[in-house]
Amino acid sequence: MIVGHHHYGNFDVPFSYKDRVISLDTNSVHGGKLTGLLLPSFEIVQVDCTTDYWALARQAYYQDKARYQVARQKKQRKDTCESVGYDRLAQVVALAEAAAQAVLTRLEADLVYTQLSERGKELRFSAAVPGKVLLALLYQARLGRLDEDQLMKIVRSGNHLEQVLGGLQQILEEG
Numbered sequence: 001m002i003v004g005h006h007h008y009g010n011f012d013v014p015f016s017y018k019d020r021v022i023s024l025d026t027n028s029v030h031g032g033k034l035t036g037l038l039l040p041s042f043e044i045v046q047v048d049c050t051t052d053y054w055a056l057a058r059q060a061y062y063q064d065k066a067r068y069q070v071a072r073q074k075k076q077r078k079d080t081c082e083s084v085g086y087d088r089l090a091q092v093v094a095l096a097e098a099a100a101q102a103v104l105t106r107l108e109a110d111l112v113y114t115q116l117s118e119r120g121k122e123l124r125f126s127a128a129v130p131g132k133v134l135l136a137l138l139y140q141a142r143l144g145r146l147d148e149d150q151l152m153k154i155v156r157s158g159n160h161l162e163q164v165l166g167g168l169q170q171i172l173e174e175g
Contacts, residue, residue: 001020001021001022002021002022002024002037003021003022003023003024003025004023004024004025005025012026012027012032012033012046013026014026014035014037014044022037024036024037024044026046028049028053029049029052029053029054030052030053030054030055031049031050031051031052031053032049033046033047033048033049034046034047034048034049076156086148088161089148089151089152089161090148092151092161092164092165092168093141093146093147093148093151095165095168095169095172096137096138096140096141096146096151096168097141097146098172099134099138099141099168099171099172100138100139100141100142102171102172102174103125103128103129103138103171104125104142106128106174107121107124107125107128125138125139125142129171130167130170131167133154133155133160133163133164133167134164134167134168134171136154137151137154137155137164137168138171140154
C-alpha cells in the first residue's frame with residue numbers, strides 16, 4: 001500500500017512498514033522534500049523544497065481575511081450612516097461634545113476633583129458617565145477626536161444610536 005498526505009515522523013525519507021506500506025509524504029509543504037515513487041521498480045525520487053508553502057498560504061489567508069473584515073465593517077458603517085443620515089450624525093457628535101463639557105463642568109465644580117492627578121480625573125470622569133458606549137463617545141469628544149466616522153465605529157448601528165442619543169440628552173438635562 002502506498003499512502004501520502006500525512007507525514008509520519010520527523011524524517012526526510014519515506015516511512016516504510018515491513019516493505020508493504022510506504023508513506024511518501026516527506027513534508028514538502030513545510031519545506032521538506034517532495035517524494036515520488038517510480039513503478040514498477042519502486043525507486044524513490046526526491047527533490048528539495050526551499051519554501052514553507054503552508055506558512056505562506058496561512059499568511060496570505062489571514063491577510064485576506066483581515067482585509068475582508070475591515071472592508072465589511074466600513075460598508076456596514078457606510079450603510080448605517082446613509083440610513084441614519086450624516087446630518088443626524090453631526091447632531092449626535094455635537095451633543096456628545098456638549099455632554100462631555102457638561103460632565104467636566106460638573107466635576108470641576110468639586111474642589112477635590114481639581115486636586116486629583118490626571119488618572120484620578122479620568123476615573124472620576126468614567127464614574128460620572130453611565131455605560132461603556134457613552135463613556136467611549138464622551139472620552140473621544142473630550143479629547144476632540146469625535147467625528148461622524150468615529151461615532152459609527154463606537155455605536156455600530158442606527159438602533160444603538162437612538163439609545164445613545166437618549167443617554168446624551170439625560171446627561172445634558174442633569175448638567
